[in-house]
Amino acid sequence: MAPRPRPDGGAGESPATARGLSVRFFGAGLATAELMTCYLGLEIGAYRALADLGPATPAEVARRAELDERMTVEWLEQQAGAGILRIEDPESDPDRRRFELPPEHAEALLDPDSPHWIAPLAVMPIGGIAAVLPRLVAAYKNRTGLPQSAYGEAMRTGQENLNLGVFNHHLGDWIARHLPDIEARLHLPGAAIADVACGSGLSTIRLARLFPLAEVHGIDLDPDRIAMARGHLAETDLGDRVVFSDRDAAEGDDEGKHLLVCVFDALHDMPRPVEVLRACRRMLAPGGAVLLMEPSVGERFSTEPADSERFHYAVSVLHCLPIGMSETPTAATGTVMRPATVRAYAREAGLDTEVIDVGHLFHRLYRLRAV
Numbered sequence: 001m002a003p004r005p006r007p008d009g010g011a012g013e014s015p016a017t018a019r020g021l022s023v024r025f026f027g028a029g030l031a032t033a034e035l036m037t038c039y040l041g042l043e044i045g046a047y048r049a050l051a052d053l054g055p056a057t058p059a060e061v062a063r064r065a066e067l068d069e070r071m072t073v074e075w076l077e078q079q080a081g082a083g084i085l086r087i088e089d090p091e092s093d094p095d096r097r098r099f100e101l102p103p104e105h106a107e108a109l110l111d112p113d114s115p116h117w118i119a120p121l122a123v124m125p126i127g128g129i130a131a132v133l134p135r136l137v138a139a140y141k142n143r144t145g146l147p148q149s150a151y152g153e154a155m156r157t158g159q160e161n162l163n164l165g166v167f168n169h170h171l172g173d174w175i176a177r178h179l180p181d182i183e184a185r186l187h188l189p190g191a192a193i194a195d196v197a198c199g200s201g202l203s204t205i206r207l208a209r210l211f212p213l214a215e216v217h218g219i220d221l222d223p224d225r226i227a228m229a230r231g232h233l234a235e236t237d238l239g240d241r242v243v244f245s246d247r248d249a250a251e252g253d254d255e256g257k258h259l260l261v262c263v264f265d266a267l268h269d270m271p272r273p274v275e276v277l278r279a280c281r282r283m284l285a286p287g288g289a290v291l292l293m294e295p296s297v298g299e300r301f302s303t304e305p306a307d308s309e310r311f312h313y314a315v316s317v318l319h320c321l322p323i324g325m326s327e328t329p330t331a332a333t334g335t336v337m338r339p340a341t342v343r344a345y346a347r348e349a350g351l352d353t354e355v356i357d358v359g360h361l362f363h364r365l366y367r368l369r370a371v
Contacts (some may be wrong), residue, residue, distance in 0.1 A: 025270065034082050035126060036072075037079065041075065042123065044065060046076075047101060048065070049065040050100065052100050058099070073095075076099045080099060086099070087100070115169045128319075131152060132146065135150055140322075144325075170358070174358050185259055189213050192217065193261075194218075194258040194262065195216065195364050196217070196248075196279075197263055197276075199222075199229070200228040204217075205238060215241050217243050217244075218244040219252075222246065226245070239293065250276075254282070256285055259289075261284060264293045271325070272327075272331060273331055273333060274349050277349035278349045281349055284370055289367050289368065290351060295309065295335050295363065296362055297309050321333075346366075348371060352371045
């Protein structure tokens, strides 16, 4: 039997060789295939069934999740081989083996309140991006971009849920530490916050919980996302302080009212970011601030970027740049929006920029002030 190839291309072999690249792509293909099986397990309810049952036979998992037993056996064995599931009795008869989802893996896959929740990262590329690859090929060839709607609900929901941990576990501390003057005023009666490009309102609702005296206004162009946001709001007790509007941020009668205007992980997707920042500036109350959360990327291009920047580049190629180019005119920014680009956009919009490194692997903040 031929020796199994090593992920690094073999001892002493440069990854720059043809074989080295082939072995690297084998590893990438394996990881992609296993990510697809994780997406499948989430969508068919197999992980949830295992979490509810504890150690279980294939027949028990199939009954719980209402699946075909033979296909369930194959998925369970594959997951065990991938190191995601454990088997209590691997030497027993196949139909008597008991598979278990370890608690720490259940947390990462199924608990949206955990800071380690990773399921959205399976949903986004597999459920969202993979489905549009033929259209993406056409968009590149035809120079047309691709609208956000083409990627479907899986991409939007996955992206929003991936940021949910940031909102729940970091946002309040970031504002308190890096915008202490704004944070203090947000705890006074009459304070107002705007959440521009709020999507389904998860960030808006979190802001309202962080600042219980503030009125919070979520704004998004997409009426379907705003409908979802209103649905989320209906499940809370915040209806007297939170309002959602499906409109352009440049429209409305809220000029000069907001102490804090937030744009979370969205400016780089926008065809006309300077226009959006001008609208944010008009919404600011005296002494207020625009708070951007954007990808944490290097100050300049490098052929050896951090893994997080490699991730941002891949997402840009497959999603953010195409949707940013789906309208004309467009700034065609993309996910890898470096600090110099933010400063240039802000300057054109009449705003001064402070870059804030919060020590997060994927995000940094920018505080913008009117000049």
